[in-house]
Amino acid sequence: MSLIERQINDIARARAIRLVGSDLIDIYDRVMSGERLTVEDAIRLYKAPNLSGVGFMANLVRESLHGSKAFYVRNQHINYTNICNKFCKFCSFYAKKGGPAPYEMDMAEVRRRLMEHIDVPITEVHMVGGIDPRLPYQYYLDLLHTVKSVRPGVHIKAFTAVELVEIQRQAGKPLQDVMRELMDAGLDSLPGGGIEILSDRVHRELFDRKLDGDEWMEVARTAAKVGLTQYATMLYGHIETIEERAEHLIKLRALQDETGHFVTMTPLSFHPEGTELEHVPHPTGYDDLRNIAVARLVLDNFLHIKSFWIMNTPQVTQLALWYGADDVDGTVHEYEITYKDGDHGNKKQVLTRKQMIKLIEEAGRTPIERDSLYNEVASVEETVPPKKFIPLAVRQ
């Protein structure tokens, strides 16, 4: 290395120390050299007071993968029933006394919901619901057939692992066979969800009637075997510890090493309103950004990290596009799992394509419409040229 190169490196390193701090500089060095982070690193990233430094590192990784692109999808959510026998303590969606009234959509209602937005060129229908043991196997097949008959060619992302276990119970067949039959009926991918956080302690305390971490992983492995793409999530901001968050990320990463079938990871901000955990404070924007950034840094085998604007708010999502997120989810129609803050009961949660583009452009990113598998559907002119990942050491 020449003297000038050495001097450039020294200057770059001094800058990096200023940005990330001397306490995180070893992690920065490993991120820059593409080295895998450990669970201890993840815990340090969660605890480091310098959120900007964590976000700076996450943004370097994000830009190396996607340049300035920020992906969105035009989609519709259908939550076919809110009747559920799992009674998860963090859930405000299921029908209960003093909470939402029970409903169950028949096929005419599903068709009606789809027709309501038929003029919008939606590429994805996202469908999940509660666990109602009275629904027969045929109901789930009919749901898929109905969506595909109204919207041929649409991608159906449906059924969490918990629903799949119930569907299998109804079908009375091996899970692998059930998944194949659901695929024949129109199922294209699994939305993830259903485990919230891979921690036996949290499982016992908050959702012990649902499947546990090992069972969730088995469903994911079976999905990979039959060729179903899957998405992953982590619900944070309830009773989980920093260590449990870090463990969750590491377990997801190991599962992805094994199966390679996950496309995106979405950290989901917990909304305590209307749940048994109403006393728990809502995660802050600071917490939301940190979870995006740490996920981006730890999950080196996940291509996409999503900031789901409904959970994180559009405002935090704009910032998240500089903290590791490259995806904002979709235009979304009628999301019933959580409501607008301060607007309990309002199920109309929509951003039009125009609003979505504005939100992304205002944040200084390039909006790219994608389908569920991240094929580009249409994009506006790029306003910022995609950046190549250039180690800071040679950026001058």
Ligand code: SF4
């Ligand atoms: S999170 Fe899902 S399984 Fe749990 S109560 Fe709510 S709807 Fe039921």
